[in-house]
Amino acid sequence: MNLQSELKKRADAFNKYWLKYLQEGKPATLYDAARHLPLGGGKRLRPFLVMLSCESVFGDAEKTLPFGAALEIMHSFTLAHDDIMDKSNLRRNVPAVHIKFGEPAAILAGDFLFARSFEAMHDLSVDCQIFKQLNYDLIQCILDICEGQQLDMDFEQRKIITEEEYIDMITRKTAALFRLAAKGGAIIGGGNKNEVSALTDYARYLGLSFQIWDDYLDISSNEETLGKDIGNDIRNGKKTLIAVYSLQNATGENKQILDEVFGNSSASDDGVKRVFTLFKEMGSIDYAKKTAIEYNKKAKDTLKILKDSEAKEILKELADYSIKREK
């Protein structure tokens, strides 16, 4: 079994399906801005997770497509708005929505996608009570994401964040949508209570290891070039697990360097470089890597109660992929 080909097979089916929610329309600025990110690529991990979760309880993955679309559209909405809030100019190597279409259109396009996401749910062929439950779960998920994003912004203004606070933040900001993907897929597939619960837990751990590995990759892939993004993250005081660990454990000279440079918008390139070296020497990068691997193990453990299936194997591979990928 090859994860990439399994992913591609389902992403192709999904990409064909969700186009119906992303047609051109008028006013053109609104529709074009709303289509920009969804049609600009992406791995479709969330719909993939929905499908696999459904398959792992021996349900029909095709039935999940509207739900996968709702989540992927909701994900696009959060990206469009997050990029404005975080002043990010690039997304998946293309200009962010607000860079290409201006901020008003980007705000509005996000709102439009938000509504479209709920609209996609109406194409689900499920019992009305299940529709209602999934609708409620999606709402709670977005409230979580909003809280996570605000925490993320708040953290930039604070000196010390505990690891627990950091995990709580990414649980909301990143893992919440993963959780709902797995939960919804299992419910639509007719999974029993234990299966739904196990798959939901799996996805939470997967989301956490994914996000922490992302932080690790951002740093390690920039090791030689020390790219602009890392410099910005250090100057903005962005609280990744690596930063959280360093800030909590630094003493003496290390503490002094962090105090001077981390979160200092006018820090020099040399200062940024010293923080980066410090991250390595304090073992913070290794610590993040280790933590991601622990969540990966927990993710796979929760799958044990599921009956054996190809989907179960793919879910295990997906967990491993979350801590093996290099981009």
Place this chain on the structure above:
Amino acid sequence: MNLQSELKKRADAFNKYWLKYLQEGKPATLYDAARHLPLGGGKRLRPFLVMLSCESVFGDAEKTLPFGAALEIMHSFTLAHDDIMDKSNLRRNVPAVHIKFGEPAAILAGDFLFARSFEAMHDLSVDCQIFKQLNYDLIQCILDICEGQQLDMDFEQRKIITEEEYIDMITRKTAALFRLAAKGGAIIGGGNKNEVSALTDYARYLGLSFQIWDDYLDISSNEETLGKDIGNDIRNGKKTLIAVYSLQNATGENKQILDEVFGNSSASDDGVKRVFTLFKEMGSIDYAKKTAIEYNKKAKDTLKILKDSEAKEILKELADYSIKREK
């Protein structure tokens, strides 16, 4: 029957009810920003319309409270985001959300309210299929509002807008939420198809006369002072019905003044004053007033098929209020 006391009675009940969706919470910035506009006042016209529509088909208005809350929260969300897009600093005489809490928090607070609005719907005690229909209608309403807002922004960049285009824009941006208020109230109240349809039409006409009267008030209440807002609207090229009518019918010197001043961000105070005088002399202000009154008549006409009730009388008064109010 006194409209203001009928309005106050229902607004008081509503204000007490919807507090449950607007509690304090953490992260505080997000919750405070989300509570800012809803708790900052407002006439509660939309919940009022929901209740009256329900009462006019002899339903129990208390049952509509979650739906009224959903619409009023959705209305708050649109105000929070619109003020960012339109660069408006004040709303109901208090600072706009983005002025008080910063733009990132205002974007996020809007998103949060959006989700809360859908959450409120879950407190409705209605059949699941009716829940699903109202949920779908709310989604379509927001898509309409987004399109209306984009059209409004697009119109500022265009020289000539037809009256039809203008009416289409405010039908989406303003009247859509009025329509849904009346439709939802009638459905929750158990109205028959004809009643639901008549009340929906009533609310569309009401929304149109309301918006046009707003444009008229903005101009006429500024007649003596020629306040900053009117100056801004003229300099931004804001397409009210008054402007649309003037731009379509101006010839000779009038056309020349409009070409020079209207939509010219650096127009002089004297230029603005000349445009204002031109609006009056061309009869554009009277035309807008007349149009609002026509919609008012249509609104009242659609009520004829309803059985007589106190609610029906209040709805008639509300229509008249839309073209009598002075602020």
